[in-house]
Amino acid sequence: xxxxxxxxxxxxxxxxxxxxxxxxxxxxxxxxxxxxxxxxxxxxxxxxxxxxxxxxxxxxxxxxxxxxxxxxxxxxxxxxxxxxxxxxxxxxxxxxxxxxxxxxxxxxxxxxxxxxxxxxxxxxxxxxxxxxxxxxxxxxxxxxxxxxxxxxxxxxxxxxxxxxxxxxxxxxxxxxxxxxxxxxxxxxxxxxxxxxxxxxxxxxxxxxxxxxxxxxxxxxxxxxxxxxxxxxxxxxxxxxxxxxxxxxxxxxxxxxxxxxxxxxxxxxxxxxxxxxxxxxxxxxxxxxxxxxxxxxxxxxxxxxxxxxxxxxxxxxxxxxxxxxxxxxxxxxxxxxxxxxxxxxxxxxxxxxxxxxxxxxxxxxxxxxxxxxxxxxxxxxxxxxxxxxxxxxxxxxxxxxxxxxxxxxxxxxxxxxxxxxxxxxxxxxxxxxxxxxxxxxxxxxxxxxxxxxxxxxxxxxxxxxxxxxxxxxxxxxxxxxxxxxxxxxxxxxxxxxxxxxxxxxxxxxxxxxxxxxxxxxxxxxxxxxxxxxxxxxxxxxxxxxxxxxxxxxxxxxxxxxxxxxxxxxxxxxxxxxxxxxxxxxxxxxxxxxxxxxxxxxxxxxxxxxxxxxxxxxxxxxxxxxxxxxxxxxxxxxx
Numbered sequence: 074x075x076x077x078x079x080x081x082x083x084x085x086x087x088x089x090x091x092x093x094x095x096x097x098x099x100x101x102x103x104x105x106x107x108x109x110x111x112x113x114x115x116x117x118x119x120x121x122x123x124x125x126x127x128x129x130x131x132x133x134x135x136x137x138x139x140x141x142x143x144x145x146x147x148x149x150x151x152x153x154x155x156x157x158x159x160x161x162x163x164x165x166x167x168x169x170x171x172x173x174x175x176x177x178x179x180x181x182x183x184x185x186x187x188x189x190x191x192x193x194x195x196x197x198x199x200x201x202x203x204x205x206x207x208x209x210x211x212x213x214x215x216x217x218x219x220x221x222x223x224x225x226x227x228x229x230x231x232x233x234x235x236x237x238x239x240x241x242x243x244x245x246x247x248x249x250x251x252x253x254x255x256x257x258x259x260x261x262x263x264x265x266x267x268x269x270x271x272x273x274x275x276x277x278x279x280x281x282x283x284x285x286x287x288x289x290x291x292x293x294x295x296x297x298x299x300x301x302x303x304x305x306x307x308x309x310x311x312x313x314x315x316x317x318x319x320x321x322x323x324x325x326x327x328x329x330x331x332x333x334x335x336x337x338x339x340x341x342x343x344x345x346x347x348x349x350x351x352x353x354x355x356x357x358x359x360x361x362x363x364x365x366x367x368x369x370x371x372x373x374x375x376x377x378x379x380x381x382x383x384x385x386x387x388x389x390x391x392x393x394x395x396x397x398x399x400x401x402x403x404x405x406x407x408x409x410x411x412x413x414x415x416x417x418x419x420x421x422x423x424x425x426x427x428x429x430x431x432x433x434x435x436x437x438x439x440x441x442x443x444x445x446x447x448x449x450x451x452x453x454x455x456x457x458x459x460x461x462x463x464x465x466x467x468x469x470x471x472x473x474x475x476x477x478x479x480x481x482x483x484x485x486x487x488x489x490x491x492x493x494x495x496x497x498x499x500x501x502x503x504x505x506x507x508x509x510x511x512x513x514x515x516x517x518x519x520x521x522x523x524x525x526x527x528x529x530x531x532x533x534x535x536x537x538x539x540x541x542x543x544x545x546x547x548x549x550x551x552x553x554x555x556x557x558x559x560x561x562x563x564x565x566x567x568x569x570x571x572x573x574x575x576x577x578x579x580x581x582x583x584x585x586x587x588x589x590x591x592x593x594x595x596x597x598x599x600x601x602x603x604x605x606x607x608x609x610x611x612x613x614x615x616x617x618x619x620x621x622x623x624x625x626x627x628x629x630x631x632x633x634x635x636x637x638x639x640x641x642x643x644x645x646x647x648x649x650x651x652x653x654x655x656x657x658x659x660x661x662x663x664x665x666x667x668x669x670x671x672x673x674x675x676x677x678x679x680x681x682x683x684x685x686x687x688x689x690x691x692x693x694x695x696x697x698x699x700x701x702x703x704x705x706x707x708x709x710x
Contacts, residue, residue, distance in 0.1 A: 074329060074682050076695045079483040080184045085701050089188045092484070093527050097534035104129035107533050108292040110277055111135070112264045112319055115144030116236070116514060117497025118298030119243035120521025126250035128526060133290055134247070134256055135279055137263040137314065137627075141244050145300055145312045146517065149236025150357035150450065152218060152228035153200075153514040155193040160217050164225040166190045173512060174702045176222040176402050177477070177505020178654035178670065180332070180678075183701055184484060185502045192523040193515055197229055199522055203242035206231050218446075219362050220510035222402040222709075228511040233357050233450040239514055243521070263627065264319045265555040267295065267326045267493065268548050274493035275541045278551045280559075282627065285620045287552055287559075289543035293533055294492045296525065297323060298517075301476035301498040303336060305635045305642065306587065307579020309473035310342055310355040316631035317638050320480050320499050324641075328488040329680035329693060331481035331501035333638070334646035337508055337655045338588045339474030340406035343457055343467075344426040348576075353472045354457055356429070357450055358510040361399045363434035363443065364467070366390050366406075368427050372417040378428055378466045389413055397709040404507040404655045404668075405709060407471035411588055412666065414470070421468045430466035471588060475513060477504040477655065478645070481680040481695075485528035486520060489680075492536065494529060496520040501678065506654025559619050562629045567612035571625065574609050575632045578639060581605070586643050591659040595647040599640060603687070606636040637686055644681070644690055651675045672704050 081092040099107070107130050111122045114136040126132045138144065158164040169190040174181060197215070201207065207229050208216040217226040231238040250256040261282045268276040268289065276291040302317035303309040324330045341361065343354045367388045369381055389409055391398040401409075410427050413419065420426045435443055440463060444451070451462050458468070479501040486494045486502070497517040504512065542548075581601050585594035609632070617623040652661040652668035653675070661669045678695040 074489055074693055076329070076481065076489070076680055076693055077483060078182065078695060079485055080182070081484065085183060085187045088184055089191055096527060096531035099530050099534050101129055105131060107131065108133065109294050109296060109529065110290055110292040111296045111298065112277060113144070113298035113300065113499070114141035114247065115146035115298060115300060115497065116240055116243055116517035117499075117521045118296070119144070119240065119247045120518050121296055121298060121496055121525050122256055123243060123246035123250055124522055124526045125529065126255035132250070132256045133259070133292065135259045135262045135264060135277070137261060137282060139260055141247065141260070142240065144240060145315055146240045146514070147237040148310070148312065148355065149514050150233045150355065151220065151359035152230035152235050152511040153196065153239065153518070154220070154227050154509070154511040155197045155229060155515065156190055156227060157194055157197060157215075158227075159215060160226045162225045164227050168225065169193060169227065171702055172223050173503070173509055174505070175707060176509040177507055178668065178707055179505065179672070179676070179699060179702070179704055180335070180653055180697065181503060181505030182697060183699060187701075188524070189503050189516060189519050192519045195523055196515060196518045199518075200239060200242050203246065205238050205242045208232065218359055219400055220358055221361065221397070221400045221406065222509040223400070224397070228359070230359065233359065233447055236514060239518065243518070264299070265322070266551045267323050267490070268551045269326050269490060270541055270545060270547045273491045273536065275545075276543065276548060278548070278555050280555070283622050285623070287555055289548040289552055291541045291543050291545070291548065293536075293538070294494065294529060296494045296496060296529075297480070297499050298496040298521070299499045301479070302635075302638065303473045303476050305578070305639050306473040306582050307576050308345060308350060308353050308583070310339060310353050311474075313352055316634065318631050318634045320495075321634045321638050323480055323488065323490065323493060325683050326490065327683070328490045328493060329481040329682055330478070330641060331678050331680045332478040332506075332645065333642045333681065334586065334649065334656050335477035335501075335506050335654065336473060336642075337403060337475040337477060338407040338471045340403055340410055340471045341429065341469050342472035342474070343454065344421055344423060344470040354453070355472075355474065356454060356467065356469060357447075358403070360429060360447060360450060360467075363438070363446070364399065364429040364431050365433060366399050366427055366429055368413045368418045368420060370418070374418070378420070378430070387413070387418070394709045401709050402507060402509060404657070407588060408657060408666075410471050426468040426470045428466035429469050431462065432466070435463065473583070473587070475508055477501065477506060477508055481678065485531065486525055487528070487532060492532065494525060494532075496525060506656050558630070559626065562615050562626060562633065563619055565610070565613045565615045565629070567614050569608070569612050569614060571613055571615065571629045571632050574605065574613055575635065578602070578605055578632070578635060582639055582642070586646050589657045589659050590646050592647065595643050598643045599647070602636065602640050602643070609633065609636055641681060641690055645679055648679065648692060649675055668707070676704070
């Protein structure tokens with residue numbers, strides 16, 4: 074396996090424009106001769122499908138929900154970054170680029186991040202043209218809010234439902250093409266495998282989740298836009314159906330998996346309330362604009378939050394990071410919350426919570442202003458907890474949220490399998506070891522609207538045009554493998570539910586490969602996970618059959634993949650003997666508890682090659698060079 078990033082030569086400000094000119098093109102009249110499969114129709118997938126169909130390609134799209142509108146992209150609440158500099162507060166493309174590289178703790182490719190910053194402004198124009206109802210100032214201008222890791226206001230938003238509104242824009246564009254006959258849309262279909270013919274990705278095998286039918290689809294290229302793998306922790310902010318299966322299938326077929334241990338813990342989630350929970354709820358990072366985070370100064374505090382005077386409150390983020398305060402980046406804010414809770418000063422029934430307090434903002438601005446900015450978020454919090462956040466502080470605690478790791482891709486978003494392109498959270502490319510808030514939506518739409526329409530055309534114009542059909546032997550072979558796997562799952566007739574095994578895996582991963590890791594814990598996880606995997610295949614119970622709708626079978630297949638993939642995460646975390654971003658190795662920290670990078674030995678992307686389920690994966694390294702942003706100790710003080 075070779076890692077050729079295909080980063081263009083020249084100045085970083087000119088790379089993308091130069092590359093777009095140098096890439097091969099396909100005549101508009103010839104585009105209809107090429108077919109493309111898009112798996113996943115969230116922000117990245119829907120925007121890509123719409124854009125490619127608009128160009129003239131024949132697109133076939135798949136999603137496992139009953140509508141693309143149910144993609145987990147709708148759960149992104151706070152906003153989307155762009156370097157428009159409307160507030161005139163010093164923002165620029167370069168500053169967005171710098172903040173993103175620094176926020177990722179210098180573990181992302183400069184070229185990819187700069188391109189992301191460049192196209193960010195085009196995304197806003199695109200979405201406004203689609204009618205996305207961004208918040209506006211009194212005079213009609215687009216409004217901005219602040220997010221963690223930046224000292225400028227660059228985040229465009231639609232109250233607390235930005236992801237939903239952006240997805241509706243992409244969905245509308247996609248469904249227009251469905252109506253025109255340019256996209257063949259298949260809802261409630263799950264991708265079960267990638268089909269590789271003569272070294273190129275040429276199709277997928279899918280299962281109709283309603284009828285159970287297994288079918289193959291062939292194309293000239295395949296795009297994966299299937300999101301992240303945070304549900305490996307069982308409890309996360311992700312929708313329960315989110316999984317690693319599509320990406321893991323590609324990994325087992327030869328696609329390198331990059332930086333799998335780089336997972337993000339979001340600091341602003343409603344705390345765990347008990348073992349009955351199946352998921353956690355995210356409260357938008359945007360709340361940290363006006364909410365102040367604190368805990369009591371004294372251990373064992375029994376007074377209610379409103380009865381604790383100012384002198385007995387520790388606004389720990391403002392104390393530790395005065396320049397950024399409550400808008401410190403997610404990894405730092407999360408570890409700081411864990412630190413004060415481990416010190417015995419956490420709040421709530423479990424002791425694992427901190428206060429997010431809007432008292433001062435309400436007094437300063439008035440309740441009506443807070444309602445305008447965050448009203449639906451406050452309603453959601455009250456419905457879940459039964460507590461009124463206008464009258465008392467919210468309680469929050471970090472939880473698994475986003476995954477910066479993903480399938481390795483080059484500058485053209487193509488994996489190590491030619492023809493297999495990966496978009497959005499499913500790839501690794503832009504966020505390094507920590508994603509700044511409001512950058513996920515930016516990357517998904519950048520990949521779909523403004524990158525893949527160029528780079529996919531270059532691949533199709535460069536690769537041999539072969540009329541592969543689902544009758545090819547490789548498709549038949551892949552279908553048989555899928556049917557065999559389903560039969561093995563349906564044959565499980567033990568005494569444990571799949572959910573109980575998934576919950577146990579999540580506890581292992583959270584304890585040993587979660588917010589902090591160490592060598593002893595990671596080695597213990599690598600002993601416990603194979604044993605749990607054996608328990609799954611010996612003692613799990615999967616009810617029903619494969620001839621129709623069977624949610625138990627769906628869950629079992631996804632958990633089976635998590636049980637294998639989790640080992641890869643631990644191998645990656647164990648191999649990286651440094652702390653950076655969301656990867657906090659307890660052995661490698663400064664005297665004051667900050668992440669201690671090792672730039673001499675670990676300034677690279679770790680890209681792993683599959684060698685077998687019970688065989689250690691092989692690491693390949695893509696060196697990272699920083700020519701435009703100087704490597705430095707990351708500080709927000």
